[in-house]
Amino acid sequence: MASLPLPLIRSLLLAQFPNVRAAQSTAQGETPDAPFGFNLGYNLGDDDSRVTANIVRYAAALDLEAEDLAFMHQVHGDTIRVVSEPGAYEDTDAMITTQPGVGLTVRTADCVPVLLYAPGAGAVAAVHAGWRGTAEHITRKTAARLLAEFGAEPEAVFAFIGAAAGACCYEVGNEVAALFPERWLQRSEGKNPRLDLPGINRQQLLDLGIPEGNIETAGQCSIHESHLLFSFRRDGDRSGRMLATIVLREDV
Ligand SMILES: [Zn+2]
Numbered sequence: 001m002a003s004l005p006l007p008l009i010r011s012l013l014l015a016q017f018p019n020v021r022a023a024q025s026t027a028q029g030e031t032p033d034a035p036f037g038f039n040l041g042y043n044l045g046d047d048d049s050r051v052t053a054n055i056v057r058y059a060a061a062l063d064l065e066a067e068d069l070a071f072m073h074q075v076h077g078d079t080i081r082v083v084s085e086p087g088a089y090e091d092t093d094a095m096i097t098t099q100p101g102v103g104l105t106v107r108t109a110d111c112v113p114v115l116l117y118a119p120g121a122g123a124v125a126a127v128h129a130g131w132r133g134t135a136e137h138i139t140r141k142t143a144a145r146l147l148a149e150f151g152a153e154p155e156a157v158f159a160f161i162g163a164a165a166g167a168c169c170y171e172v173g174n175e176v177a178a179l180f181p182e183r184w185l186q187r188s189e190g191k192n193p194r195l196d197l198p199g200i201n202r203q204q205l206l207d208l209g210i211p212e213g214n215i216e217t218a219g220q221c222s223i224h225e226s227h228l229l230f231s232f233r234r235d236g237d238r239s240g241r242m243l244a245t246i247v248l249r250e251d252v
Pocket of ligand 1: 166167168169170221222223224225
């Protein structure tokens with residue numbers, strides 16, 4: 001059945017490091033009759049056994065078992081946990097680990113997944129940044145901990161900002177727009193402003209001194225690239241979920 005390679009979004013930037021693996025799943029990889037596509041989220045109305053099989057297949061594409069993944073019960077906050085084991089972490093929107101083989105995983109359908117690697121510090125991090133987390137600077141706070149607690153130098157932090165809702169489509173109300181500097185908003189007559197969430201998260205990393213060339217942005221927009229990506233904004237209750245994972249390899 002699953003004989004074709006699983007379509008994944010890979011970071012070319014992080015792929016240059018042999019001791020780290022990073023990827024983001026897409027909506028593709030299931031049979032055409034699967035109502036939620038290649039869904040990796042439970043409790044959405046999809047069949048649990050199908051979701052489990054998809055997670056196993058996704059993990060395998062990263063050379064992991066499903067049991068190697070560390071998940072967060074994401075709450076759009078700014079709690080960052082340093083973890084050393086796989087499993088599920090309550091009330092968490094970012095994780096850091098120095099433990100090889102622990103696949104730090106973010107679940108999204110429009111929110112921004114940010115994967116960080118600090119080679120000198122031997123640490124990786126995964127961040128879930130929707131507009132609330134972005135307003136609370138969760139990406140900056142996570143990278144700042146890599147610098148302050150793990151001894152990473154800004155010039156030696158590398159980041160992959162995964163596919164998410166883009167400024168082309170991500171409309172927000174005026175109350176949300178007011179939380180962000182005007183430069184991150186695109187306005188057109190008679191419409192709600194559109195917010196550049198990936199751009200703001202990138203800026204949060206630049207503000208710490210992480211060089212431009214160390215930051216890769218996937219660029220695909222979840223809302224309008226319906227063949228490739230899930231979008232809660234577009235599909236609501238019928239939207240599947242994607243995962244993005246970063247892991248330090250054990251064998252290198
Ligand atoms: Zn778009």
